[in-house]
Amino acid sequence: MYDTLLVLHMFSAAALFGTVAVYSAYALSTTPADARVLGVGRVLWAIGGLGTIVFGIWLAIYVDGYHPWDGWILGAIVLWAIATELGRRAEIGFTEGADAGARSQATMMHWLRTAAVIALLVLMIYKPGA
Numbered sequence: 001m002y003d004t005l006l007v008l009h010m011f012s013a014a015a016l017f018g019t020v021a022v023y024s025a026y027a028l029s030t031t032p033a034d035a036r037v038l039g040v041g042r043v044l045w046a047i048g049g050l051g052t053i054v055f056g057i058w059l060a061i062y063v064d065g066y067h068p069w070d071g072w073i074l075g076a077i078v079l080w081a082i083a084t085e086l087g088r089r090a091e092i093g094f095t096e097g098a099d100a101g102a103r104s105q106a107t108m109m110h111w112l113r114t115a116a117v118i119a120l121l122v123l124m125i126y127k128p129g130a
Helices: 002-027 035-062 071-093 100-126
Strands: none
Touching: 002 035, 002 071, 002 100, 035 071, 071 100
């Protein structure tokens, strides 16, 4: 059971990084985002976001020695929520009708989300306090 939960949690995390890759392409580009590609990024984030939370909390309950209220797990949940909100704000500025100011803000929100996702990865690897 542990191996299955861990693999599903890792696949979900890979989907989150897929979203970061999709949005990075638009953050580095000067052309408006294709709605279909943003849709792929949205779906990847939905699958990855839901999967990382569900399987991560399930793992915390399943594994002896971890609890959902451990500091590093709560920190991961907070970073996940921050990254989700930053992504929502970034998506608005990458749409076709967005002006230069909105696009600039969307790019900043995207890079902040990227930093939050990387911080989340570091937290998952080192598990401070565990």
